[in-house]
Amino acid sequence: MTAADTKAADPPAAVPHRPGPKPPRPSRPSPGRPRSGRGKSARLPYLLIAPAIVAVGAVFAYPLVKTVIMSFQDMRRAHLWGGTTPPWVGFEQFSNILGDPHFWAVTVRTVLFMVVCVTATMGLGLGLALLMQRLSTWVRLLLTGALVAAWSMPLLVATSIFRWLSDSDYGVVNNLLSRLPGVDFQGHNWFLEPWQGFTVIGAVVVWGAIPFVVITLYAALTQVPAELEEAARLDGANALGVFRHVVFPVIKPVFQMVTTLSVIWDFNVFGQIFLMRSNKPEPEYELLGLYSFSKAFESASFSQGTAIALITVLLLSGVAVYYLRQLMKTGEVE
Numbered sequence: 001m002t003a004a005d006t007k008a009a010d011p012p013a014a015v016p017h018r019p020g021p022k023p024p025r026p027s028r029p030s031p032g033r034p035r036s037g038r039g040k041s042a043r044l045p046y047l048l049i050a051p052a053i054v055a056v057g058a059v060f061a062y063p064l065v066k067t068v069i070m071s072f073q074d075m076r077r078a079h080l081w082g083g084t085t086p087p088w089v090g091f092e093q094f095s096n097i098l099g100d101p102h103f104w105a106v107t108v109r110t111v112l113f114m115v116v117c118v119t120a121t122m123g124l125g126l127g128l129a130l131l132m133q134r135l136s137t138w139v140r141l142l143l144t145g146a147l148v149a150a151w152s153m154p155l156l157v158a159t160s161i162f163r164w165l166s167d168s169d170y171g172v173v174n175n176l177l178s179r180l181p182g183v184d185f186q187g188h189n190w191f192l193e194p195w196q197g198f199t200v201i202g203a204v205v206v207w208g209a210i211p212f213v214v215i216t217l218y219a220a221l222t223q224v225p226a227e228l229e230e231a232a233r234l235d236g237a238n239a240l241g242v243f244r245h246v247v248f249p250v251i252k253p254v255f256q257m258v259t260t261l262s263v264i265w266d267f268n269v270f271g272q273i274f275l276m277r278s279n280k281p282e283p284e285y286e287l288l289g290l291y292s293f294s295k296a297f298e299s300a301s302f303s304q305g306t307a308i309a310l311i312t313v314l315l316l317s318g319v320a321v322y323y324l325r326q327l328m329k330t331g332e333v334e
Contacts, residue, residue, distance in 0.1 A: 224251065274290065
C-alpha cells in the first residue's frame with residue numbers, strides 16, 4: 001500500500017466548530033404587567049355588541065318592565081292623560097282575566113288557529129322545497145324570485161288582495177266556485193261564519209309565511225349527501241323510506257327551528273285579522289293579540305290589556321326556551 005493509498009483511506013479531519021452568536025431569547029412579560037394587546041382583543045367583542053345590547057334594552061326591556069308594572073295597577077284614561085299615578089291593585093287584573101270564560105275561549109281559539117296555520121305552512125313549505133330539488137335551474141330561480149317577491153310584499157297590500165279575492169260581490173273565489181255545476185256562490189259572504197272567515201285569514205297567514213319556510217328548508221335539503229340517498233335506493237328503499245331515514249334526519253334541526261318560529265309568529269297574529277275585518281274585528285274573530293288590544297284601547301282598561309299581553313308572553317316563554325335549546329344544539333349559540 002503506498003502512502004497515497006494510506007492518505008486516501010484515512011477519514012477526513014473534522015473541521016472545528018466556531019460558535020456563533022446565540023439567537024436572542026424572547027422576552028417574557030413581567031408577571032405584574034398585563035399584555036395590553038390581549039386585553040384589548042378580549043374586550044373588543046363586548047364593545048362591538050354594546051350598541052346592540054343598548055338598543056335591545058331600550059326597545060324590549062323597558063316596555064317589558066313597564067308592562068309588568070302596569071299589570072299590577074289600574075290605569076285608566078284619567079291617569080294616562082292626567083299624568084297621575086294609578087292605584088296598585090296587586091293580582092286583581094290577573095284574577096279577573098283568568099276568571100273570565102271569554103279569555104279561555106279566546107285562548108283555545110288562538111291555539112287551534114296556530115296549530116292549523118303551522119301545520120299547513122310546514123306541510124306546504126316542505127312539499128315545495130322538495131319540489132324545488134327536482135326542477136330545472138331556470139324554473140327554480142323563477143320560483144325563488146316569486147317567493148321572495150311574495151315575502152317582501154307589505155302586509156297591507158297582501159291583505160287587500162285577499163279581501164278582493166274573497167269579496168262577496170266581486171270576489172274571484174266566488175266567481176270561480178259559481179262556475180262549478182250545481183254550485184252558487186254569488187254574493188256569498190265568507191265572514192258570516194267564523195270558521196269560513198278564519199279559513200280566509202289563515203290563507204293570508206300561510207301565504208305570507210311559506211316563502212321563508214320554503215327557502216330555509218330548500219337550503220337544508222342541499223346539505224343532504226347524495227351518496228346516502230343513492231346507497232339507500234340501492235338497498236331497496238322507496239322514496240318515502242329515503243326521505244324518512246336519510247333526508248329528514250339531516251334537515252330535522254332546521255325543520256324544528258322553523259316550526260318553532262312559525263308557532264311564535266302564528267300565535268301572535270294581529271294585523272291580518274285587524275285589516276281583514278276593516279279595523280273592527282267582531283268578538284268571534286278575537287285572538288289573544290286582538291283581545292289584549294280591545295281591552296286596552298276600546299274598553300280603556302290599559303292594565304287589563306297589559307296583563308293579557310304578559311300572560312301571552314308567559315305562554316310563549318316555553319316555546320322560546322325550546323327554540324334557544326335548538327339553536328344551542330345546532331351550534332348557532334355557544
